[in-house]
Structures are given as structure tokens and as C-alpha cells.
Amino acid sequence: KARDGKEKEYRLEDFEVGKPLGRGKFGRVYLAREKRTEFMVALKVLFKSELVKEEIEHQLIREIEIQSHLSHPNVLRMLTYFHDEKRVFLVLEYAAIGELYKEMRKQPNQRFDEKRVAKYVYQVADALMYCHKNKVIHRDIKPENLLLSAWGNVKIADFGWSVHAPSLRRKTMCGTLDYLPPEIIAGVQYTEHVDHWCLGVLCYELLVGHPPFESKDRKTTYKRIDHVDMKFPSFVSPGPRNLISKVSWQPI
Numbered sequence: 001k002a003r004d005g006k007e008k009e010y011r012l013e014d015f016e017v018g019k020p021l022g023r024g025k026f027g028r029v030y031l032a033r034e035k036r037t038e039f040m041v042a043l044k045v046l047f048k049s050e051l052v053k054e055e056i057e058h059q060l061i062r063e064i065e066i067q068s069h070l071s072h073p074n075v076l077r078m079l080t081y082f083h084d085e086k087r088v089f090l091v092l093e094y095a096a097i098g099e100l101y102k103e104m105r106k107q108p109n110q111r112f113d114e115k116r117v118a119k120y121v122y123q124v125a126d127a128l129m130y131c132h133k134n135k136v137i138h139r140d141i142k143p144e145n146l147l148l149s150a151w152g153n154v155k156i157a158d159f160g161w162s163v164h165a166p167s168l169r170r171k172t173m174c175g176t177l178d179y180l181p182p183e184i185i186a187g188v189q190y191t192e193h194v195d196h197w198c199l200g201v202l203c204y205e206l207l208v209g210h211p212p213f214e215s216k217d218r219k220t221t222y223k224r225i226d227h228v229d230m231k232f233p234s235f236v237s238p239g240p241r242n243l244i245s246k247v248s249w250q251p252i
């Protein structure tokens with residue numbers, strides 16, 4: 001905010017753009033520094049031509065509306081946004097450690113110990129309770145969309161799929177099916193409970209190293225989701241089994 005308290009209009013020249021951090025679904029994300037304050041941010045760049053070609057302008061507008069109004073320690077902040085003739089820029093909070101997914105792969109058995117999973121699941125649950133209180137369903141909770149801040153706290157990123165509850169909006173079956181809850185597969189109206197289901201799937205994956213219904217082909221994955229056909233390896237103790245089973249049984 002500028003000194004007179006008004007929203008400052010940002011432009012690209014207010015930033016020094018650094019290394020690419022990775023690719024979201026429809027844009028590149030760069031590390032950047034705001035020149036005046038030297039504040040580090042993640043700058044997400046989307047090309048207007050691509051937004052139009054993919055007909056996802058409405059999705060971006062919803063992502064901006066939702067993420068710019070949410071303010072929670074475990075939700076990645078959208079600080080501001082601006083556009084020039086060809087591109088839209090989202091100025092996002094920079095999570096210095098990076099993607100939780102990569103952190104998990106770096107662990108000895110490619111999974112986290114129970115204490116660490118408890119911390120991450122608690123933080124995601126807290127963020128989801130906050131989102132649900134604001135009538136927002138994320139719908140895409142999975143390790144790839146979770147980031148770690150410099151202090152090792154989880155930040156839910158990528159609200160590209162979030163919607164205002166309750167919703168019937170079809171989630172196109174692109175990407176992994178592993179996290180799809182039965183009610184979305186069935187195409188019935190769904191509520192915030194879809195995020196609870198994903199939290200159970202996330203808890204399982206962080207503990208075990210792969211998602212519970214993972215199968216060699218999509219058909220089998222669908223079937224296993226539908227029958228909630230979940231097996232726990234012996235090293236998973238009763239506490240997490242109980243929690244995961246409780247959030248995974250959905251009264252559809």
C-alpha cells in the first residue's frame with residue numbers, strides 16, 4: 001500500500017525478475033523482488049492469448065477473486081495482480097522451501113514420519129476450515145499444490161480449481177484421479193466434504209509415500225475409490241488409520 005493508504009498500482013518495472021520457480025497449469029512462476037521494498041515474491045505470468053485459447057479467463061478471475069480475499073497463515077497469499085497488453089501477472093507470496101512433493105521425495109523412504117505428517121495435516125485442515133467458513137471449496141488438495149515456507153509451514157497454493165460452495169462445476173478429468181472423491185466421479189452436487197476426503201488421501205500419501213487408491217490403470221483407480229478400497233502398510237499406527245478411515249467414509 002502506498003503511504004496515502006490507497007492500493008498502489010504495480011507494474012512489471014516495479015520488480016526485478018529472477019529464476020523460474022516452476023510451471024503452474026497455465027503459466028510460469030518466477031522468483032522476483034519488488035525494487036522499493038526488496039520484498040521477495042513469486043510472480044505468476046499468464047499470457048492473455050493462452051487464457052482466451054483455453055477459455056479459462058473466468059477460472060482466472062475466480063482464482064484472483066478467491067485467493068486475493070483469503071488471509072490465513074497456511075494459505076499462500078495473493079498480494080496483488082496487474083496486467084499489460086499481453087500478460088496477466090499474479091504477485092504471490094514466495095514459499096522459500098518450495099513444493100512439499102519434492103520435499104517428500106527427498107526423504108529416505110520418500111515419506112514423512114508421523115510427527116511431521118501430523119503438523120502438515122493439522123495446518124491444511126486449519127486452512128480448509130478457514131476456506132470453508134468463507135464458503136470456498138479448494139477441490140485440488142494434493143502434495144503438488146502444497147508449498148513450504150521458510151519456517152517449514154504448509155501453504156495451500158493454486159486456487160485454480162477452487163469454487164464457491166455448494167457447486168456442481170465439473171472438474172475435467174485431467175491430471176491425477178487419485179484424489180478425486182466419489183461424489184465428483186458420480187457428478188452429484190458436492191460440498192466442502194470433498195476437501196475432507198482429499199485431506200484423508202493426503203494424510204495417507206504423506207505417511208505411505210503414494211496415494212491409497214493408486215493403480216496401474218484409471219479404471220481400477222475409479223473402482224478402488226468407489227469401494228473406498230484402502231489398505232494400510234503395517235508401519236501405519238492405529239491413530240492415523242482411524243483418522244484416515246473417518247474422513248474417507250463419505251455419506252454420499
Ligand SMILES: CC(=O)N[C@H]1CCN(c2c(Cl)cnc3[nH]c(-c4cn(C)nc4C)nc23)C1
Binds near residue numbers: 021
Ligand atoms: C502449482 C504451482 O503453482 N506450482 C509452483 C510453481 C512455482 N510456485 C511457487 C509459488 Cl506460487 C510460491 N512460492 C514458491 N516457492 C517455490 C520454490 C522454492 N524453491 C526452493 N523451489 C521452488 C519450486 N515455488 C513457488 C508454485
